[in-house]
Amino acid sequence: METSLCWINSPAEFNSVGTFWEDAIAGSVGFLFMNMGLIMRFMATKNVHEGRKAAAVNIIFMLPSSAIVVGGAGWIGKAISLQNPNVLPSNINPDSVFVAVSNILTGPGVFGFVIAAVAAALMSTVSTLINATAAIWVNDVDRPLRLWLKKIKPEEPIDEKRAMNIARISTVAFTLLGVTAVYAFNSYPTVYQAHAFFHATLTPPLMIAIFFGAFWKKFTPAGLITTVIGGVALMLLGFRFPQELIGPIAHGTPFDPVHPYTYMAALYNLIVCTGVAVIVTLLHKRLKKLAAKLKKNPNHTSIMYAMIGFSAIVVLIDFTEIFFKLNFATLPLLLTSTLIMSIFVAFITTFYVKYDEEAQTLGLTIWSVRQAQEWFKGRKLNEREGEKVVVNWKLIETDNDDVINFSNKEMHRMQAEPGDLVYITDTRKWLGGLKSCHTVFGEPHDEQGIVYIRKIHIEKGLFVEHKPIEAEKEM
Numbered sequence: 001m002e003t004s005l006c007w008i009n010s011p012a013e014f015n016s017v018g019t020f021w022e023d024a025i026a027g028s029v030g031f032l033f034m035n036m037g038l039i040m041r042f043m044a045t046k047n048v049h050e051g052r053k054a055a056a057v058n059i060i061f062m063l064p065s066s067a068i069v070v071g072g073a074g075w076i077g078k079a080i081s082l083q084n085p086n087v088l089p090s091n092i093n094p095d096s097v098f099v100a101v102s103n104i105l106t107g108p109g110v111f112g113f114v115i116a117a118v119a120a121a122l123m124s125t126v127s128t129l130i131n132a133t134a135a136i137w138v139n140d141v142d143r144p145l146r147l148w149l150k151k152i153k154p155e156e157p158i159d160e161k162r163a164m165n166i167a168r169i170s171t172v173a174f175t176l177l178g179v180t181a182v183y184a185f186n187s188y189p190t191v192y193q194a195h196a197f198f199h200a201t202l203t204p205p206l207m208i209a210i211f212f213g214a215f216w217k218k219f220t221p222a223g224l225i226t227t228v229i230g231g232v233a234l235m236l237l238g239f240r241f242p243q244e245l246i247g248p249i250a251h252g253t254p255f256d257p258v259h260p261y262t263y264m265a266a267l268y269n270l271i272v273c274t275g276v277a278v279i280v281t282l283l284h285k286r287l288k289k290l291a292a293k294l295k296k297n298p299n300h301t302s303i304m305y306a307m308i309g310f311s312a313i314v315v316l317i318d319f320t321e322i323f324f325k326l327n328f329a330t331l332p333l334l335l336t337s338t339l340i341m342s343i344f345v346a347f348i349t350t351f352y353v354k355y356d357e358e359a360q361t362l363g364l365t366i367w368s369v370r371q372a373q374e375w376f377k378g379r380k381l382n383e384r385e386g387e388k389v390v391v392n393w394k395l396i397e398t399d400n401d402d403v404i405n406f407s408n409k410e411m412h413r414m415q416a417e418p419g420d421l422v423y424i425t426d427t428r429k430w431l432g433g434l435k436s437c438h439t440v441f442g443e444p445h446d447e448q449g450i451v452y453i454r455k456i457h458i459e460k461g462l463f464v465e466h467k468p469i470e471a472e473k474e475m
Contacts, residue, residue: 002217008408034280035133035138036132036133037128037129037130037131038058039131039132040128040131040135041054041128041170042055043384044457045433055414056434057104068110070098072409073097073098073101073102073147074094074097074098076101076105077097077101078330082106087104088100088101088104093190094190094192098348099115099118099472102114102115105318115376119456128275130171130174130175130178131171133170133174134167134168134169134170134433135167136170137166137167137170138163138167138170142163142166143158147267159184162205177270180192185197185198187258187259188262189233189259193259193262196263196266197259197262197265197376199266199267200263200266200269201235201265201269202261202272202336203230203237204266204269204270204272205227205228205231205232205235205264205269205273207270207272208227208273208274208277209224209227209228209277212224212277212281213364213365214364214365214366215365215366216281217357217365217367218281218284218357219277219281219360220280220284220350220355220357221352221353221355222280222281222284222287222349222350223276223277223278223280223281223284223346224277225349226276226277226280226342226345226346226349227273227276227277228282229311229315229341229345230231230276230338230339230340230341230342230346231272231273231276231277231329233314233315233318233338233341233342234270234272234273234276234338234342235265235269235272235273236319236321236322237318237320237322237331237334237335237338238265238268238269238272238320239260239265240318240322241331241333242255242260242261242265242270243255244259244331245268245331246260246261246265246268248269249264249267249268250264251264256274274340276337280342280346281448283346284350287346287347287350288350290347290350291347291350291351295351304351304352306346307344307347307348308344308348310339310340310341310344311341311344311345311348314337314338314340314341315341317334317337318334318338321334324430340373363375372473376421377417377419377421377475379419380473381475382415382417382420382473383475384415385415386413386414386416386471386473387413387415388416388470388471389406389410389413389414389467389470389471390402390413390427390449390469390470390471391405391410391449391450391451391468391469391471392449392450392466392468392469393450393451393452393453393463393468393469394447394450394451394452394453395452395453395454395455395458396452396453396454397455401440401441401442401454402440402454402456402457403440403441403454403455404422404424404439404440404441404442404451404452404457405441405442405443405444405445405451405452406441406444406445406451407446407447407448407449407450407451408444408445408446408470409448409453410444410448410471411441411444412451414471414472414473415473416441416473417441418441418442418443418444418473418474419440420440420441420474421438421439421440421441421443421473421474421475422438422440422441422471422472422473422474423436423438423471423472423474424437424438424439424451424453424457424461424467424469424470424471424472425461425469425470426461426463426464426467426470427467427468427469427470428467434462434463435461435462435463435464437457437460437461438474439457451469451471
């Protein structure tokens with residue numbers, strides 16, 4: 001892994017691994033949207049401005065409204081159980097409160113619509129996440145792996161047929177994995193506790209890696225990898241010894257021997273992952289000096305193999321302790337060995353990974369989003385403000401290039417130049433952008449009020465003959 005965000009080794013790979021929409025939206029709303037399923041929903045909007053609007057509405061209105069709706073059902077259920085326990089017993093399963101209250105308040109007819117809405121929302125979320133995992137696998141695992149194995153070259157176009165087959169296979173695999181994971185969370189008394197454990201376990205290292213990678217220029221591959229490996233190892237120790245490690249910061253939360261500190265474990269995990277990331281990053285220069293000094297040692301290969309072997313053994317012991325609780329070692333010994341292992345992982349990464357802060361983070365942090373936009377466009381940005389124009393279209397059969405030709409007057413109104421990106425859509429607003437596509441400005445012509453489009457635009461945008469289209473310069 002060359003950088004702190006994803007496998008992008010050159011500007012040529014940018015189009016195949018990331019998209020401008022994702023960078024722009026992610027830069028606007030920060031690390032709150034690590035959920036690729038949410039990002040893909042915003043990427044479906046027609047341009048960056050609409051994506052930002054959707055993200056803002058989701059954060060400001062939809063998420064609070066959802067919390068109020070779900071929480072309100074609990075409040076109403078509590079009131080009903082106190083006033084009339086025969087209607088709603090006080091010992092009802094917390095996961096069933098929303099359904100029970102909805103049934104009481106809405107009656108048989110409307111209640112069916114409520115359940116249908118809940119089921120539709122669940123199916124929509126699941127399908128989006130499955131689609132997102134398939135997209136991530138194809139773009140961020142399969143292609144970078146093939147590049148690393150030198151089976152393809154960065155400049156080669158994506159094999160769409162192979163990518164689709166890989167997406168289908170990964171969709172089936174991840175679906176089966178998700179079904180299997182149900183058994184791991186089946187022991188929790190409520191779905192909320194299972195959800196809390198899931199996020200307390202997976203979110204802290206991912207959030208720290210993404211947040212520091214995007215907002216901290218000095219964050220290094222050593223910091224990233226050590227956060228994932230060393231941070232997770234310390235998290236496992238927290239699960240194994242909750243009273244000793246999580247208890248001091250539990251703020252009086254009751255201790256449950258079966259599922260200890262389900263919620264406060266997230267705070268502990270966030271602290272240890274942040275601590276590992278910050279310390280390793282601040283020690284980067286010292287680690288580089290030690291690595292350069294060790295490379296001059298004739299026995300450096302044996303020394304590195306010993307560090308790798310020690311780190312692997314410590315990780316294996318930590319996993320064994322959490323899953324099997326063999327009481328193989330005491331907490332002080334495990335904690336000491338885990339901290340030493342984290343130092344070794346940071347040093348191993350610094351020793352083997354070639355890292356140029358300027359070259360390998362350019363376009364991947366919030367500070368260089370402009371560069372990412374230029375990579376996506378393939379040329380300098382045109383940020384002059386222009387107007388939207390409505391024109392009639394004419395099909396040109398001369399070639400199948402993905403370019404579109406406006407008149408000189410419309411180009412001037414839009415403040416556009418050949419090579420700029422343009423969004424064209426059917427003027428009927430009620431279609432919601434269903435008949436639209438993105439393309440590139442070509443050389444202008446003199447036929448005012450007419451735009452020349454190609455067959456590829458008809459296929460993408462599904463434009464209707466004699467129906468005008470609206471055009472807007474993107475950048």
